[in-house]
Amino acid sequence: MKSKKLTLMQKRALTGLIFISPWLVGFIVFYLVSLIKTIQFSLCKVSVADTGGYALAFKGLSNFKYALFQDADFNQILVNSVIGMLVDMPLIIFFSLFMAILLNQKFKGRTIVRAIFFIPVIMNAGAINDALELARQLIAGGLSAVASDAGTSSSGVNVYFLFDTFSELGIPRGLIDYIIGAVSRSYDIVRASGVQIIIFLAALQSVPGSLYEVSKIEGATAYETFWKVTFPMVTPLILTNVVYTIVDSFVTSDVVDMAYKVAITDHKYGISSAMSLLSTGVVSIVLIIVGILVSRKTFYYN
Amino acid sequence: MELIEKMKQSKDSIKLFANSSNRVNEQKKLLSKTKRILLNVLRFILIVGISYIILSPLITIISRSFFSAEDVYNPLVLLLPINPTLENFRIAASRMSYVSTLTSTIIYVLSLMLIQLFICSMVGYGFARFNFPFKKLLFACVIFTIIIPTHTIMLPIYMHFRKFDLFGLVQLFTGKDGINLLSTRVPMYIMTIFGCGLRSGLYIYIFNQFFRGLPKEIEEAAFIDGAGSFYTYFRIMLVNAIPSIITVSVFSIVWQYNDMFYSKLFSIKADYSMSIKISTLQATIQNMDKITDPKLAQIYLYAGIVLTVLPVVLMYIGLQKYFMEGVERSGIVG
Numbered sequence: 299m300k301s302k303k304l305t306l307m308q309k310r311a312l313t314g315l316i317f318i319s320p321w322l323v324g325f326i327v328f329y330l331v332s333l334i335k336t337i338q339f340s341l342c343k344v345s346v347a348d349t350g351g352y353a354l355a356f357k358g359l360s361n362f363k364y365a366l367f368q369d370a371d372f373n374q375i376l377v378n379s380v381i382g383m384l385v386d387m388p389l390i391i392f393f394s395l396f397m398a399i400l401l402n403q404k405f406k407g408r409t410i411v412r413a414i415f416f417i418p419v420i421m422n423a424g425a426i427n428d429a430l431e432l433a434r435q436l437i438a439g440g441l442s443a444v445a446s447d448a449g450t451s452s453s454g455v456n457v458y459f460l461f462d463t464f465s466e467l468g469i470p471r472g473l474i475d476y477i478i479g480a481v482s483r484s485y486d487i488v489r490a491s492g493v494q495i496i497i498f499l500a501a502l503q504s505v506p507g508s509l510y511e512v513s514k515i516e517g518a519t520a521y522e523t524f525w526k527v528t529f530p531m532v533t534p535l536i537l538t539n540v541v542y543t544i545v546d547s548f549v550t551s552d553v554v555d556m557a558y559k560v561a562i563t564d565h566k567y568g569i570s571s572a573m574s575l576l577s578t579g580v581v582s583i584v585l586i587i588v589g590i591l592v593s594r595k596t597f598y599y600n
Numbered sequence: 601m602e603l604i605e606k607m608k609q610s611k612d613s614i615k616l617f618a619n620s621s622n623r624v625n626e627q628k629k630l631l632s633k634t635k636r637i638l639l640n641v642l643r644f645i646l647i648v649g650i651s652y653i654i655l656s657p658l659i660t661i662i663s664r665s666f667f668s669a670e671d672v673y674n675p676l677v678l679l680l681p682i683n684p685t686l687e688n689f690r691i692a693a694s695r696m697s698y699v700s701t702l703t704s705t706i707i708y709v710l711s712l713m714l715i716q717l718f719i720c721s722m723v724g725y726g727f728a729r730f731n732f733p734f735k736k737l738l739f740a741c742v743i744f745t746i747i748i749p750t751h752t753i754m755l756p757i758y759m760h761f762r763k764f765d766l767f768g769l770v771q772l773f774t775g776k777d778g779i780n781l782l783s784t785r786v787p788m789y790i791m792t793i794f795g796c797g798l799r800s801g802l803y804i805y806i807f808n809q810f811f812r813g814l815p816k817e818i819e820e821a822a823f824i825d826g827a828g829s830f831y832t833y834f835r836i837m838l839v840n841a842i843p844s845i846i847t848v849s850v851f852s853i854v855w856q857y858n859d860m861f862y863s864k865l866f867s868i869k870a871d872y873s874m875s876i877k878i879s880t881l882q883a884t885i886q887n888m889d890k891i892t893d894p895k896l897a898q899i900y901l902y903a904g905i906v907l908t909v910l911p912v913v914l915m916y917i918g919l920q921k922y923f924m925e926g927v928e929r930s931g932i933v934g
Binding site for chain 2 (some may be wrong): 339377411496499557571
């Protein structure tokens with residue numbers, strides 16, 4: 299009897315493995331092997347032979363040393379990307395949570411507004427953004443475009459006016475810079491939060507209505523209801539969104555472009571691998587730290 | 601005289617006292633009503649404002665795409681062209697070879713979407729319902745594929761497909777321009793079939809969460825009635841997974857359509873990829889039509905962008921209702 303049951307279990311296990319087998323093969327071939335190869339490349343000088351193969355010559359850590367200490371741009375781009383990511387992340391999370399709560403209320407034209415909020419996801423094609431950027435630069439002419447970008451904001455807000463107002467109020471300089479930066483990048487932030495809004499919206503829909511009923515009967519105000527019911531219920535999704543935001547902004551960051559260029563244009567495969575690994579390592583560390591910090595505050599209903 | 605007035609005053613004050621509780625109630629009502637109205641107004645302003653932020657570049661692009669050359673140089677024209685023209689669209693469409701590019705892109709995107717749906721739902725189902733050794737570790741690997749940026753492994757993949765030596769043909773050709781698997785669409789299909797396509801990990805995760813939320817009784821009933829595992833998956837689970845299927849389809853179409861990373865990595869020919877076409881459109885028009893003024897070339901680019909975005913927007917408008925419902929019921933939320 300017992301052995302028969304075991305075979306059934308084994309049969310189930312085998313069926314399960316068959317179900318996941320396409321992914322398993324792909325994971326091993328494309329991810330595991332590739333990751334090992336990337337590490338291998340990063341430790342070697344890679345020269346591509348004419349036959350399409352490649353030759354490896356072990357170089358130790360010199361590729362990493364080159365990327366970190368000799369390459370003119372890599373350091374700066376990596377640091378800038380990580381800082382930009384960390385600066386934008388809280389803004390994106392708060393904004394998308396806020397918008398999801400707003401869109402979750404019942405009002406006329408809700409469907410249209412929800413459709414509008416998904417437009418950035420559709421329009422956020424790298425190609426379109428690149429093309430637009432190029433067109434803008436061509437019109438303004440190379441360097442002057444960069445200079446004018448630094449001064450005026452993309453959202454058409456008069457930044458200097460805001461700056462004067464706030465600094466007269468005696469608000470610390472760093473905070474002002476952060477807020478002004480956020481305001482002038484409002485379009486980028488709105489654009490980057492499409493998927494996050496959808497995820498939060500779905501989370502809000504799944505909060506059981508009975509919890510709201512209870513809090514209403516107990517006489518909680520809307521403010522209390524938010525902090526005691528809504529917010530704890532969506533905290534698990536905050537972690538998801540934080541991870542999504544970091545990964546998403548990293549994939550589109552300049553570091554990736556640089557690693558790509560170094561490999562494809564300059565054919566420095568070893569250095570490119572080292573750069574990829576370094577940036578991935580940094581982002582993984584950021585992910586782990588942020589993940590630990592956020593998951594401490596996370597509340598699980600079940 | 602004074603006395604009478606005092607009397608009156610005291611009477612009034614008594615009246616006032618009697619009414620006060622009533623009045624407080626009314627005041628409260630009025631206050632909450634004003635509060636509600638104010639909140640509504642605030643919400644309206646916020647939503648309109650943010651919608652404007654989202655829509656303003658789109659509005660500019662759409663309106664500029666109808667500009668004629670005179671409108672571009674006319675400082676009085678800001679949003680509504682005086683001489684609207686469809687010429688921009690004609691030229692942009694012909695330079696992008698719009699119909700053929702779009703057709704092949706749509707075939708590419710839709711076929712990849714179908715593969716994604718099939719493979720990812722299958723893998724998600726496998727993870728959700730079966731117990732096998734190292735299941736937790738393997739699922740952690742799925743999460744790993746979501747988190748690890750693809751560019752970390754792009755070089756080995758690039759080389760893998762560069763000398764993807766199935767027919768021995770590859771040796772004859774070298775470099776990026778050679779007729780190997782690069783610059784065709786085959787690598788993307790291979791990757792997707794093996795569950796490593798564009799954001800496949802996320803789709804597997806979504807399907808897994810959804811299947812885990814479905815009641816087990818349905819399957820057990822099917823199993824007792826003599827249905828095999830694959831039959832159950834195809835005819836029973838997949839039918840129930842429509843919310844997830846719609847979510848994943850929309851995401852898959854949109855992201856695949858917009859994807860530049862894999863198109864660039866595999867150097868997919870521009871004829872098959874709308875996103876590559878649009879990124880080179882301005883240069884093409886400047887060269888072929890001898891339009892050296894970037895301001896003029898820009899209106900053609902805008903027309904091209906409108907043409908590029910249009911199919912996805914139409915698709916989204918069609919699926920929007922189901923998509924939102926699907927997101928709410930599908931597995932994105934654990």
